[in-house]
Amino acid sequence: MHEGKTIKNSPFELTGKTALITGAAGLLGLEHAKALLSVGATVILTDVSGVALESACALLGDEFQPERVLSFVMDVTRPESIEAVAKQTSLRGLRVDVLVNNAAIDPKVSGDQGVLETSRLENFPLQQWDLQIAVGLTGAFLCSQVFGTAMARDGKGGVILNIASDLSVFSPDQRIYRKPGLSDDMQPVKPVTYSVIKAGLVGMTKYLATYWADKGVRANALSPGGVFNGQGDEFVRRLSNLIPLGRMARRDEYHAALQFLCSDASSYMNGQNVVMDGGRSAW
Ligand SMILES: NC(=O)c1ccc[n+]([C@@H]2O[C@H](COP(=O)([O-])OP(=O)(O)OC[C@H]3O[C@@H](n4cnc5c(N)ncnc54)[C@H](O)[C@@H]3O)[C@@H](O)[C@H]2O)c1
Numbered sequence: 592m593h594e595g596k597t598i599k600n601s602p603f604e605l606t607g608k609t610a611l612i613t614g615a616a617g618l619l620g621l622e623h624a625k626a627l628l629s630v631g632a633t634v635i636l637t638d639v640s641g642v643a644l645e646s647a648c649a650l651l652g653d654e655f656q657p658e659r660v661l662s663f664v665m666d667v668t669r670p671e672s673i674e675a676v677a678k679q680t681s682l683r684g685l686r687v688d689v690l691v692n693n694a695a696i697d698p699k700v701s702g703d704q705g706v707l708e709t710s711r712l713e714n715f716p717l718q719q720w721d722l723q724i725a726v727g728l729t730g731a732f733l734c735s736q737v738f739g740t741a742m743a744r745d746g747k748g749g750v751i752l753n754i755a756s757d758l759s760v761f762s763p764d765q766r767i768y769r770k771p772g773l774s775d776d777m778q779p780v781k782p783v784t785y786s787v788i789k790a791g792l793v794g795m796t797k798y799l800a801t802y803w804a805d806k807g808v809r810a811n812a813l814s815p816g817g818v819f820n821g822q823g824d825e826f827v828r829r830l831s832n833l834i835p836l837g838r839m840a841r842r843d844e845y846h847a848a849l850q851f852l853c854s855d856a857s858s859y860m861n862g863q864n865v866v867m868d869g870g871r872s873a874w
Contacts, residue, residue, distance in 0.1 A: 599631075602856040606631030610853060611680070611687045613667050613734055614694030616643035618820055618842060619754065621650070623691055626846035627853060628655040633685065637665035637676060638694070661685075667694045667730025673737045686747070689853045690738045692731035693754040695788070696723045702770040702779035710779045720784055727788035728795075735799055739808055748807020752852050753796050755814040757868035759789035767829040789814070793864045800862030809861045811852050816868035818842050835870030 599606070610627045614620045615636035624634045628651060636651075638644045641664045651660045663679060666672040680687060698719075700710060707714050735751055742749030763781035770779065792812055799810035817830055819839040831838050848867055851857050866872055 602858070603630050603850045603854045605689070605850075605854050608688040609633045609635060609680075609685045610689035610691060611635040611637060611676075611734075611738060612691040612693055613637050613665070613730065614639075615662075616640055616647040617693075618818065619815070619845065620693050621647050622842050622845060623693060623754075623849050624651055624660075625654070625843075626849040627689070627691075628659060629846070630850050630854065632689070632853075633659045633661070635676075635680060635685070635687070636660065636662040637667075638662075639664065639666045667692075667734055668725040670733055670737075673733055677737050677741065686745075687738045687741065687749070688747070689750045689752070690734060690742075691752045691754065691849075691853070692734055692792070694730050695727040695754075697785070698723075698782070700768045700779045700781055702768070702773060702777070708773075708777045708779055710782050711776070712780070712783050713776070715782055715784075719782070723782070723784040724788060727784070728791045731792060731795060735795070735810075739799060739803060739810075742808045743803040743806035746806070748803075748809070750853050751796075751799055751808065751810040752849070753792045753810070753812040755792045755796075755812045755864060756785070756789040757814050757816045757866060757871055758786055759793045759812070759814050759864060760866055760872050762786060764833060767826060767833070796864065797862045804861060809857070811857070811860055811862065812864040813845065813848055813852060814864055814866040814868070815845050816840050816871055818844075833871055833874065834868070835874060838869065840867070840869065 610632045612620050612623050616638035628634050644662045648660055648662045663676045665676045739751055765780045768779050796810050796812040817839045
């Protein structure tokens, strides 16, 4: 069982600290949890999906001390849901020292929508715009409001980490999503919401970084590049061609960044957007 002992007395150590992750039952949320658990943190996994949370908890409880793995169903779009988790957390004697705003709705770009390609800007439904922004951007604001306020109030400070994307610093290259045999107006695209949310998160990061700096609350963003998760060969080839390292990220390649940004190892980093994209933005 992993107790996080390897990093004792290191600035990366989070023993005695509690980190809350939103959207924690998804692909990267689970990896963020592993990263923080392995440097000693107690981790509160939150997600809107109770079923996915259960299996995430079971998996992590096998690998780490189960008493350091807690979970709550929490919908980041609903203030009362966030408040309820904040209450449960303090009833258990825990203080959220680290908040990782990770939840998002990232509809897969598929191109099989039939008569109307709704990912395209011309057809993008207002309801999808509202929903995706509510989760990815408003959700991060609401969680920062609740947990950041608490961090600032008691004088002990804390860390807010917003998970953005390499698409926070450049526009999607829509050519990589193209499907053969479809006319231009039926080609699927990465939706406009993705760019708006991720750029918005970087703006919010800078705002938060200065807002509570005198209270010891730091805020940074991490902007990961695309993670390989069984995508089709053609897509992977096209995307890899845009990346100097010539490949997508492995799912565990952001662990060290999480450990750095959430611990005292980054004590003088505040308001930054750390882009880890295999060099894509350097081209
Ligand atoms: N996977 C990648 O390649 C990649 C690359 C760059 C950035 N990111 C970012 O990393 C983060 C995690 O991505 P992922 O690939 O793990 O996505 P994912 O879809 O696997 O996980 C997202 C999680 O958010 C949860 N969620 C959705 N709505 C919610 C709500 N209202 N309240 C709480 N939780 C909610 C989902 O249930 C899901 O478990 C996202 O912000 C994403 O944009 C991912």
